[in-house]
Amino acid sequence: MAEVVPLETAVATLVHDGDSVALEGFTHLIPFAAGHEIIRQGRRDLVLVRMTPDLIYDQLIGMxxxxxxxxSWGGNPGVGSLHRFRDAVEHGWPAPLELEEHSHAGMANRYVAGASGLPFAVLRGYRGTDLQGQTANIKPITCPFTGEELTAVPAINPDVGIVHAQRADRAGNVQLWGITGIQKEVVLAARRSLVTVEEIVEELDPRPGAIVIPSWAVTYVAAAPGGSRPSYSLGYTIRDNDFYVAWDEIARDRETFRVWIDEHVLRAGRGESVTA
Amino acid sequence: MSHTSDEMMTIAAARQLRAGQVCFVGIGLPSTAANLARNTHAPGLVLIYESGTIGAKPDHLPLSIGDGILAETADAVVSVPEIFNYWLQPGRIDVGFLGAAQLDRFGNINTTVIGGDYASPKVRLPGAGGAPEIAASCREVIVVVRHSRRTFVDKADFITSVGYGSGPGDRERLGLTGAGPATVITDLGILAPDPESRELRLTHLHPGVTLDQAREATGWDLAAAPGLAETAPPSEHELAALRALTTATPATPSRGNQGGG
Structure with a gap:
């Protein structure tokens, strides 16, 4: 059964230096509050896994x-580059960053294999691309039934999977709706998991299109109201498009970036929602 | 009404889409063009965004593929594995609409790295996203990209998404099920592959653009297709619809706190 604990406790217990950590949320329900807690706790040497690194990984990488x-896609959606990510790749600042690069279809299938307890996934993908030459984890495979050449990618089973959701009940059952992305697969693929939620309620009443992740499949649930900002939680908060645009300037310069992190992440009070 | 070259490009791209088609859309120019088509001549166009929103009907342009407006207006919202495995991979989607940082003479797309080598590139781009499989599995691909020598290169520094590979027969050899890039729309004109050699050549010039200008902006010896034509200029209706779309407020109105908290 998932234990409902404070965010600080969940991150301190689950995330260790050197762990592989997947903070997911495909353009929606991005777990910013949990990412900021990882920054505050000063974790190092993490293998960060995420389809769309987005601003939260720009912040983790820059710190x-x-x-x-x-x-599989490292940009600021609709705006442009992730400058801290680029600085790490192009100049090794603040530390060199090894890359393992995939396509969305490849990453999605890797999580599905991880959630399914399979060693790899098969897809019709990557064929003819230069990604095959750069990423050791993309291999051709022949269909044993038809002889068709397909592509295999290994399962992802991160040490820790972290997602944000709209709600959980007191027993730790998690409910999310809107763009559900890859949330369920990450939680099921991960060895340990944390779901931050907008609110904890007495009872989960039905919502159109909602999925429920049963409590016993989750390690920790932590309340983090506003915890997906500047991303959003459908029905609770709206996406702060202006902040995504503003981040371009903030992250462009190392010093401006550090000042922003210091003010908005490091000095932000515990349990207080971190906003732009 | 006078118009900019970007407006001409977006309108020319929108005209490629027909009502009843199912279109996989990326953010930026493709999303603008697809929504323009939906607001003008192709109201029945089905827009699919890789965030899992099928049949999205946004009333303003989303900044990201995950904008709430896409999920709130969609016919169905599915998970990310489902959108790629059930919808894209089997060839259910008619048109894939892509952008490019580099596009080579065979329509191969680079959105990964430019200059240097992969490990230490001069410019690190965002990467693949959904594009490799969109380029492989949609029945056809339309590329929308501004025309310049930096973008239109003889050989891409990195092939992120395959067009015609190194020429005729490559797509078949690789088992790519879709037909590949059918049309490339730029701010100068329209290109399409030569049916024999698969090399991109110019089929249309936008009004006021010369063949020399297009060649000057292309990193290979750009050929003109027989019957090189001039693109019809934007109509007042098209321009008005495009401007209404791009000036619509991007803020999503609050739907209230449905969570009850």
Whole structure:
């Protein structure tokens, strides 16, 4: 059964230096509050896994928390580059960042294999691309029935999977709706998991299109109201598009970035929602 | 009404889409063009965004593929594995609409790295996203990209998404089920592959653009297709619809706290 604990406790217990950690949320329900807690606790040498690194990984990378990134699209959606990510790749600042690069279809299938307890997934993908030559984890495979050449990618089973959701009940059952992305697969693929939620309620009443992740499949649930900002939680908060645009300037310069992190993450009070 | 070259590009791209088609859309120019088509001549166009929103009908342009407006207006919202495995991979989608940082003479797309080598590139781009499988599995691909020598290169520094590979027969050899890039729309004109060699050549010039200008902006010896035509200029209706779309407020109105907290 999932235990409902404070965010600080959950991160301190679950995330260790050197762990592989997947904070997911495909453009929606991005677990910013949990990412900020990882920064505050000063984790190092993490293998960060995420389909769309987004601003939260720009922040973790810029603060030197990561040694490797496993991903499929590293940009600021609708705006442009992730400058801290680029600085790490292009100049090794603040530390060199090893990359393992995939396509979205490949990453999605890797999580599905991880959640399914299979060693790898098969897809019709990557064929003819240069990604095959750069990423050792992309291999051709022949269909044993038809002889068709397909592509295999290994399962992802991160040490820790972290997602944000709209709600949980007191027993730790988690409910989320809207763009559900890859949330369920990450929680089921991970060895340990944390779900931060907008609120903890007495009872989960039905919502259109909602999925429920049963309590016993989750390690920790932590309340983090507003914890997906500047991303959003459908029905609770709206996406702060202006902040995504503003981040371009903040992250462009190392000093401006550090000042922003100091003010908005490091000095932010515990349990207080971190906003732009 | 006078228009900019970007407006001409977006309108020319929108015209490629027809009502009843199912279109996989990326953010930026493709999303603008697809929504313009939906607001003008192709109201029945089905828009799919890789965030899992099928049949999204946004009333303003989303900044990201995850904007709430896409989920709130969609016919169905599915998970990310489902959108790629059940919807894209089997070839259910008619048109894939892509952008590019580099595009080579065979329509191969680079969105990964430019210059240097992979490990220490001069410019690190965002990477693949959904594009490799969109380029492989949609029945056809339309690329929308501004025309310049930096973008239109003889050989891409990195092939992120395959067009025609190194020429005729490559897509078949690789087992790519879709037909590949059918049209490339730029701010100068329209390109399409030569049916024999698969090399991109110019089929249309936008009004006021010369063949020399297009060649000057292309990193290979750009050929003109027989019957090189001039693109019809934007109509007042098209321009008005495009401007209404791009000036619509991007803020999503609050739907209230449905969570009750």
């Amino acid at each position: 030197g928390c990561a040694s490797k990134l496993v991903f």
